[in-house]
Amino acid sequence: MESSCFGALFGGLCSGLPDCMAQAQVASMTVSREKAELRVGLRLDAVVPKSQLYAAEKQLCEKLRLKKCVLAPQYDHALLDGSYIAQVVEELRHRNCLVNGFLDDVSADYHGGVMNIHLKRGGLALLQSAGSDRRIKEILRQEFGAEVEVAFDGVTELEEYSKEFTQSAEENHQKIIKIQQEKQQAVQEKKAAPAKCQTIAFDMGDLPFDRDSLAVVTGRAIKEKPVSLDSIDAESGKVVVWGDIFAVDSRESRDGSKVILAIHFTDYTSSNVMKIIAEKEKASVYEPLVKGKTVLIRGEASYDKYDGEISIRPYDICTVKKLIRQDKAPEKRVELHAHTKMSAMDAVVNAKDLVNRAYEWGHKAIAITDHGVVQAFPEAAGAAAAIAKSGGDFKVIYGVESYFINDMIPIVNGAKDMPLMGSYIVFDLETTGLSAGNDRMTEIGAVKLENGQVKDSFNIFVNPQRPIPEKITQLTGITDEMVAGAPLEEEALRQFYAFCGGEDAVLVAHNAPFDMRVLACCLSHYGVAHRALYPYLCTVRMGRRAYPGLPDHRLNTMCDALGIPLDHHQAGSDSRAAAYLLADYLRAGLDPAAFERQYDIARMRTLRAARPLRP
Known part of the structure; x- marks a missing residue:
């Protein structure tokens, strides 16, 4: 006997197999562990009665503990004749199709691809409305691989004597409706009834559970003590865990027949997700699993290739009541x-x-x-x-x-004693990060502002001699390729110094302390001791005094409020926008020197409070 025949594979589980069935070749086999189902396609040389196939299915279900087993016969088209109609009728009944006895004792002829079925008890209209002809075609296509037309003849109408039969069928129909209603009512009553609670069997230790609150949602009561979620990995296998549900995701399968649940829970050492796939009509059992519920779960922990994470497929789910922490002090505090x-x-x-x-x-x-x-x-x-x-x-x-704010923070800094009404160098630096000491410059942008007008501009890329982090590239748009042939920091600083025109220039920047620290650190790398060579002005600090009503004083926020164009995190654009911001202060009549001498914050606020923001 060949190893691929049905008898070699399943003969030890099925007794009384006919020879043609034992020697049948296994054409296909499908196993569903989740549904506990088995489907086997058998290529047969002779017709096997349906009763023998059903008997073998029953034995396999019992021996293999399956919920469903299907042995699907596959015959050569030459074996199809009118006598096979008896097997077709038996298969219709097995599939619970509505035939109502109208196909009892029928005969059939098969010629030229048409199966003519000779009715003896009428009922053609009922058979066609129930789709019996379509189902017969489907069975013949599955078992013989042929497209067969189905036609009915003979006694097609119900005779007068069948009135009693029709009345009986109607009574049976009403009984079925009543049974279905009672069943539905029982389901609703079961939902409304409170879940029966049991006593927790394991040693709870420091777990915050009410001992008499264990309620089974599905499966069996859990009697093992749970382990912490932070100890679960892909190799843990069968585990018992607990957690508080903090999110529930639900969706239907593509064909709409199933509900897919992802229940997220945490025991505060880690978190995990419980994956459930249930038939739509049976999904109501999981309705108690809502956000805030505390659950005990016994299931299989494994790596989920679809979501790329470790998840738990549950066997048994229980809910427990979590104890609320109490203040047991005799004298309560406030x-x-x-x-x-x-x-x-x-x-x-x-x-x-x-x-x-x-x-x-x-x-x-x-x-x-x-x-x-x-x-x-x-x-x-x-x-x-x-x-x-x-x-x-x-x-x-x-x-x-509350917070106390030092409102005497100087807006103008520097060692030079000189007026601030002349020329300004408004600049901006782009760097590889936010650390003035550890990161390097990638771009310098500057403009020269004289009497409120932009007179000249300067822009240069700088080779930081290190890779630019991906997040910085996403923020600034500057890539390693763009700075590969650029000057090094020392050369770039010399060119910037030449643009500034010497030590008498006044430097201005938005958040100037950071940019000044970056300059100081870069100079120190080349043996130049850092000191305040230039007085500098911070437009952020001025903006806080001028526009206290804004949600923040970032450059993009200030530019949006004043209608100043900006391509943010581009050194050239940022420096030009900061220059326009400073020019706006100057055109409004603000004297920056007043801040150096008197720090007249009240005057600045009064000036800006009377002047509305630009749209």
Whole structure:
């Protein structure tokens, strides 16, 4: 017996196989581990009764613990004749197709690619409305590989004596509808009924669970103690874990028959995702798995090639009730320094949850003191009002963690004692990073401003002698190829110095301290001791005084507010935009020298407050 025949592969699992079936060649085999299904295509030399095929399917399901097994026969077209109609009718019944006895005792002839079926009990209209002719064609195409036309003749109409049969069929139909309604009602009642809770069997240790809150969602109750998620890897295999659900993603399969769930959860050592593929009509069992629920999961941890991460395919899922931390101190305190999410980078809780948790712990009040903002006050007030409405007594103390600002920061810096109403060199540097000491220049851009007018410009690429990081290239557009043949820093600085016209020039930059530090560090690399050779002016500091109402004082924000064109992070464009910004100050009558002598901030604000921003 050949190794590829059905008997060699499955003969030990199936008793009473006829010889033609045992010797049949296995043409195809499909296995679904998820669905526990097996489909085997058999190439047969003789017709095998459907009853024998079904008997073998049943034995394979029992021996292999399958939910479904299909043995699909494949015959030569020459074996097809009218006698095969009996096997077709049996297959229709096996597939639960509606035939209502109309195909009982039928006979058929097969000639010229047409299967003529001779009816004896009428019912042609019902058979055609149920698609029986289409299903018969499909069965013959699958088993004989032929496109066969199906025609009915004989007794096609219901006779008078069949009224009793029709009445009986209608009664059966009503019974089926009633059974389906009762089944649907039972499903709804099961959903509405609270899940039966069990006692947790394992040693919980420091896990924050209510011991009597274990409820099975699917599968069996979990009795093993969970491991932490940070210990899970692609080789872990079968694991038991727990976590709080923080996100649930749901979508349908392409054919719409299945629901694909991705349930994200964390045990606060790490996070993972639970992947579930369920039949659409059975997906309701997973409805309890919503954001905020705490779950216990037993499943298979493996590497998901589709998502490129480790995920867990669950066997058993249970929910548990998480214990809420309590304040057991006999004398309750009042927190006088609480931050909310409104404190940037300092808290993750919102004001409502903070107030409610303090009230649950028996506290009488709480102080909200965010960093420099009061935006949490309305939410906190609403939470306190809700507590009062329900009969509780709780007070919110409104505060703020304020900042003191040194408003005497000098706007003009430098060692030169000289007027600032003449010529200005407005410049900008592009670098390989944000560290003045470790990074290098890639571009210098500058313009010469005299009496509010741009008189000359300077722009040069600089070879940093190191690769430019990808993020810097994305920001500035400067690539390694663009600077490969450019002058080195020392030569570029000499050319920039020549453009400035000596030590009497006044340097101006947006965020000038950074650019000045970069210049100082570059000079020190070539043995030139850094000192303030030029007085310099910072347009950022001036902008903070001139436009206190802007959300920030970055160059692009200032340019948008004043209508100044800008191609940001290009040294030539940035320096020209900063020059136009300074010219705008000067045209408005601002005397920069006043800041050096008196730091008259009040005068600058008064001047700008009376002058609206440009559209």
